Amino acid sequence: MDWAFIHRRCESAVDFLAEAKKIETEVIRTRRTLHQHPELSYHEEWTSQFVADRLEALGVQVKRGVGGNGVVGILKGSVEGRVVALRADMDALPVAEAADVDFKSKVDGVMHACGHDTHMAMLLGAAEILARAKGGLHGKVKFLFQPAEEHGGRGGALPMIEDGAMLDPKVDYVFGLHIDGDRRVGEFGVREGPVMAAPDSFRIRIIGRGGHGSAPHKTVDPVYIAANVILGLQGISSRMMDPVRPFVITVGSVHSGTKENVIPDYAELQGTIRTLDEATRKAAKRKVAKVVEGICRSYGGSAEVEFEKDAYPVTVNDPEATEQAVKLLRKLRGARVRRMEPILGGEDFSRFLQKAPGMFYFLGAANPAKGCVYPNHSSRFKVDEDALKYGVASLALLAFEFCKNGTGRT
Ligand SMILES: [Zn+2]
Ligand SMILES: [Zn+2]
The missing domain is CATH 3.40.630.10 (Zn peptidases)
Structure with a gap:
């Protein structure tokens, strides 16, 4: 046959x-x-x-x-x-x-x-x-x-x-x-x-010290720090990563505060980064943590940065x-x-x-x-x-x- x-x-x-x-x-x-x-x-x-x-x-x-x-x-x-x-x-x-x-x-x-x-x-x-x-x-x-x-x-x-x-x-x-x-x-x-891409979600908790809206010098304002963090994160893609390797960072959620004249204790940001290769992915995660910690420290606050475990490769x-x-x-x-x-x-x-x-x-x-x-x-x-x-x-x-x-x- x-x-x-x-x-x-x-x-x-x-x-x-x-x-x-x-x-x-x-x-x-x-x-x-x-x-x-x-x-x-x-x-x-x-x-x-x-x-x-x-x-x-x-x-x-x-x-x-x-x-x-x-x-x-x-x-x-x-x-x-x-x-x-x-x-x-x-x-x-x-x-x-x-x-x-x-x-x-x-x-x-x-x-x-x-x-x-x-x-x-x-x-x-x-x-x-x-x-x-x-x-x-x-x-x-x-x-x-x-x-x-x-x-x-x-x-x-x-x-x-x-x-x-x-x-x-x-x-x-x-x-x-x-x-x-x-x-x-x-x-x-x-x-x-x-x-x-690998879609890596992150959560950033910015820890300040709350107080009266009229006396910011007596507080560590997490809202102001959060604003700086959002801008600083975009600097990672424009100044710190190889421009020929795709990298996107988006902050899609911002939460803090309860009233216009109260400076709160915390702010929370959530976002995502997208990369197309493992080396860029690892470097990007490291830089996000570093930039966030640096900005928070420079204004007297601190931060916890967490990336989702088990994100898709x-x-x-x-x-x-x-x-x-x-x-x-x-x-x-x-x-x-x-x-x-x-x-x-x-x-x-x-x-x-x-x-x-x-x-x-x-x-x-x-x-x-x-x-x-x-x-x-x-x-x-x-x-x-x-x-x-x-x-x-x-x-x-x-x-x-x-x-x-x-x-x-x-
Ligand atoms: Zn879908
Ligand atoms: Zn689908």
Whole structure:
């Protein structure tokens, strides 16, 4: 039996975009059902049951309750090959939906405003196509449905990894797709190396000594110190960090005081820094602490600076896997593939990429003609569902080909 011949034939027999088009209506229906039932981070019980039941109905072996509400599906191919994982996140946001759609969220104040409903629908669609193409599938495909991506900190990927999601069988390559409200419908955004930032939140407590507003010389005014700290922090990015390495610092919350004529004892600032490499990240955290302490001391106060533990790492795409994936994505007729600049948002898909090489990529869903012009996280975020078939086809294609050939060199 000439297996190589048979596999070649099987490969050429699958036109993934044509397969995706066949199930397009069903994928859209699934997406709308999920859209109407959004659940917040760590509360994805209904959602995880929904995706687990769907996977089981496709004949995929399913593990529920992986690292909380996580679901892992395993589809075994007919012959030996690699193990490729595809990931979709499941959680929604505390946003009251204002989008003009007739399948609005049925949960007050909660909305799939980041499009994770589309991720799940596309991955279930890819699972259906791969389950049908099982005869020609090498190795194994793992479907990772992840909770709590929006939460930050421990998020949902880390608990799944700690619960063995990337082992048994060990994952060789991992891919994740994000729908993008800032990109034209049907356009893939790809990039090798760092693609999303490490989002490090911080809290600064400035300790002064309160008193009467008419006699500041008898106090240590934490409000005045806080104002200087906010300005001083911006000096880190403009004067102290290498300007060719991205670094952003934002103070998003300032709290102090109760009345106009009382100088309070404390002030509290909260903010975030964003970096694209570990060295810059470490240096930036050190400098924030140093600048804050220096300014506070110079005015007679003191400070406590705390960075969130377990913040998401930088999302780094493997260059070889990305190069190979781009070649494959270009085969999808009708879709466009564009190299993108990094985004300084954070993603805990980064944690899967620390365990296996792979790629996190974007799929545009913006279309002014249909009113799909609002960015992810907006209460008016609206997806042009014509994009979904490309996402479905891309996930199935990447899994199928990487299971068989890896990067083509390994
Ligand atoms: Zn989001
Ligand atoms: Zn998201």
